[in-house]
Amino acid sequence: MITTSTPAATQRPIRLFRNKAAKIAAIPMILTAVVVFMGGTIWTIVFSFTKSKLLPKANFIGLDQYDRLWSSSKWGIAIENLLIYGICSLIFSLVIGFVLAALLDQKIRFENTFRSIMLYPFALSFIVTGLVWQWILNPDFGIQKVVRSMGWESFSFDPLNNQEIVIYGILIAGLWQGTGLIMCLMLAGLRGIDEDIWKAARVDGIPAWKTYIFIVIPMMRAVFVTTLVIIASGIVKLYDLVVAQTSGGPGIASEVPAKYVYDAMFLSQNLGQGFAGSTMMLLAVLIVLIPWAYMEFGGRQRD
Amino acid sequence: MTDATTLATRPVASTGLVDGPRGGKPKRAISPRNVFIYGTLLLVSIYYLLPLYVMIVTSLKGMPEIRLGNIFAPPVEITFEPWVKAWATACTGLNCEGLSRGFWNSVRITIPSVVLSIAIASVNGYALANWRFKGADVFFTILIFGAFIPYQVMLYPIVILLRELGIYGTLWGLSLVHTIFGMPILTLLFRNYFTTVPEELFKAARVDGAGFWGIYFKIMLPMSLPIFVVAIIIQITGIWNDFLFGVVYTKPDVYPMTVQLNNIVNSVQGVKEYNVNMAATIITGLVPLFIYFVSGKLFVRGIAAGAVKG
Numbered sequence: 001m002i003t004t005s006t007p008a009a010t011q012r013p014i015r016l017f018r019n020k021a022a023k024i025a026a027i028p029m030i031l032t033a034v035v036v037f038m039g040g041t042i043w044t045i046v047f048s049f050t051k052s053k054l055l056p057k058a059n060f061i062g063l064d065q066y067d068r069l070w071s072s073s074k075w076g077i078a079i080e081n082l083l084i085y086g087i088c089s090l091i092f093s094l095v096i097g098f099v100l101a102a103l104l105d106q107k108i109r110f111e112n113t114f115r116s117i118m119l120y121p122f123a124l125s126f127i128v129t130g131l132v133w134q135w136i137l138n139p140d141f142g143i144q145k146v147v148r149s150m151g152w153e154s155f156s157f158d159p160l161n162n163q164e165i166v167i168y169g170i171l172i173a174g175l176w177q178g179t180g181l182i183m184c185l186m187l188a189g190l191r192g193i194d195e196d197i198w199k200a201a202r203v204d205g206i207p208a209w210k211t212y213i214f215i216v217i218p219m220m221r222a223v224f225v226t227t228l229v230i231i232a233s234g235i236v237k238l239y240d241l242v243v244a245q246t247s248g249g250p251g252i253a254s255e256v257p258a259k260y261v262y263d264a265m266f267l268s269q270n271l272g273q274g275f276a277g278s279t280m281m282l283l284a285v286l287i288v289l290i291p292w293a294y295m296e297f298g299g300r301q302r303d
Numbered sequence: 304m305t306d307a308t309t310l311a312t313r314p315v316a317s318t319g320l321v322d323g324p325r326g327g328k329p330k331r332a333i334s335p336r337n338v339f340i341y342g343t344l345l346l347v348s349i350y351y352l353l354p355l356y357v358m359i360v361t362s363l364k365g366m367p368e369i370r371l372g373n374i375f376a377p378p379v380e381i382t383f384e385p386w387v388k389a390w391a392t393a394c395t396g397l398n399c400e401g402l403s404r405g406f407w408n409s410v411r412i413t414i415p416s417v418v419l420s421i422a423i424a425s426v427n428g429y430a431l432a433n434w435r436f437k438g439a440d441v442f443f444t445i446l447i448f449g450a451f452i453p454y455q456v457m458l459y460p461i462v463i464l465l466r467e468l469g470i471y472g473t474l475w476g477l478s479l480v481h482t483i484f485g486m487p488i489l490t491l492l493f494r495n496y497f498t499t500v501p502e503e504l505f506k507a508a509r510v511d512g513a514g515f516w517g518i519y520f521k522i523m524l525p526m527s528l529p530i531f532v533v534a535i536i537i538q539i540t541g542i543w544n545d546f547l548f549g550v551v552y553t554k555p556d557v558y559p560m561t562v563q564l565n566n567i568v569n570s571v572q573g574v575k576e577y578n579v580n581m582a583a584t585i586i587t588g589l590v591p592l593f594i595y596f597v598s599g600k601l602f603v604r605g606i607a608a609g610a611v612k613g
Contacts, residue, residue, distance in 0.1 A: 021515030022434030032486045033442045037449030040460035106340055118347045123595035125544030127561045128588045131568050132354040146373050219317045233451050240546040244565055261455040278455035289451055
């Protein structure tokens with residue numbers, strides 16, 4: 001591994017041993033990056049073209065697994081759910097996160113208390129989050145029952161047992177857990193805006209909301225882009241929350257790709273489908289990641 | 304790519320939240336503006352606190368009271384029975400030892416994972432920041448990109464890897480997995496921190512004859528205790544809250560707490576005991592909540608740096 005990192009080694013063998021301690025210290029990183037991350041990814045992609053069932057076997061069948069994947073209704077529902085969840089979660093997280101950050105940035109009292117309250121769900125796991133919201137949304141005991149017992153008998157709010165809206169029930173829990181983080185990132189961004197901008201805007205008599213929309217938000221481009229990448233890479237990983245809250249139900253109405261992959265690999269002994277599904281997930285991430293990396297770093301050269 | 308990775312976290316990591324507020328000018332105590340701001344913030348706070356409140360009150364009620372009452376009502380008769388049951392006798396399948404088993408499994412997974420991942424990543428970050436060698440940046444870039452790859456892509460190859468090593472299904476196997484997936488964020492954290500240590504200090508130590516390890520243990524380590532605390536916070540909460548790796552890489556008798564909790568609550572057999580379920584849920588959340596409330600600002604710093612982990 002180290003030899004490849006120093007191509008000059010063949011001419012001047014001593015170079016390989018220069019800085020030896022640092023190279024030894026970097027071995028775990030090199031192994032992780034090359035063997036696990038790169039090796040593992042390539043392995044999965046290669047085996048997604050095989051007929052592997054219970055065990056990985058190298059009998060290649062071209063794109064058959066992908067054909068089956070995209071003709072499976074479970075995968076279709078999973079993708080549809082991920083799109084709905086993803087788009088809603090992006091929009092709501094950004095809007096709620098920014099509005100909360102802007103409210104906290106008004107030189108208010110108890111700022112730390114409010115921030116602690118909004119951020120604490122982020123410390124909890126998706127399993128805990130999912131189970132709490134499963135309980136609150138329980139039709140026989142939760143919000144629906146409370147509102148009905150207050151006299152509104154026909155009130156109906158049972159997202160977790162309704163195939164049409166179950167993904168929004170998961171979205172409520174996901175937003176509860178994650179918006180605090182976005183608020184914190186946005187707040188850090190707002191604090192990075194020069195005070196003089198605000199003074200100048202006030203001198204010119206521009207109302208605060210206009211200053212936010214036309215001056216502050218464009219200036220926070222970098223923060224928004226970073227936040228967007230964070231939210232997006234989190235969305236693709238959506239798994240624990242669904243398992244805890246609905247186990248993919250009712251029926252298969254709240255399946256998501258990560259769960260499809262897990263089920264195929266470890267429950268239904270259908271490794272090929274799992275590999276194909278995870279490769280599609282990788283593809284989705286790359287579609288988001290590559291333009292971002294290009295935009296952020298493409299112009300700049302290594303120094 | 305060197306400053307690319309620094310930039311990736313700069314907007315959140317270095318600005319921090321310690322500067323003063325920069326909004327409008329403070330005005331009279333009761334104005335429509337203040338009523339609006341505090342009113343909104345209070346409503347939002349209720350929304351965020353509600354689930355915690357519901358968890359606590361539900362876990363303190365008896366089942367008859369839950370069936371008749373309102374989930375938002377405080378308990379009429381406080382009982383700690385559900386907590387005891389959740390901890391000691393709740394069942395998952397045939398095993399009726401309660402959550403305590405999962406708790407101790409999680410402790411035994413978290414401690415070695417935290418120690419191992421931080422030891423390796425801090426030395427690695429130090430090597431990257433202060434002892435740069437040719438090619439290091441290439442591996443570092445791959446490592447950071449690895450943080451964005453969906454775990455599902457690497458799940459099965461790691462199963463094979465652990466099986467070859469003979470630690471598949473054991474606590475050590477899971478600890479290794481946590482160490483691997485903690486590498487990108489921790490290395491980034493330490494590398495960025497060590498880069499800010501003045502170079503003169505480093506050069507002076509070299510002139511005095513200190514080597515790689517000497518400088519690490521005598522200068523870098525004592526200087527960077529806060530960043531170690533941040534790393535510990537990131538790792539404990541992350542590993543404690545993990546579910547996917549626990550369920551994939553361990554067997555039922557070594558399941559971590561989150562997996563066991565899910566099995567207890569979502570088990571299909573038997574009568575649902577919601578109070579026990581909620582007690583179990585709180586108990587599982589206590590460790591990260593404790594860390595969150597004790598660490599305060601450091602947690603914010605940790606998640607700002609750790610946010611890349613997604």
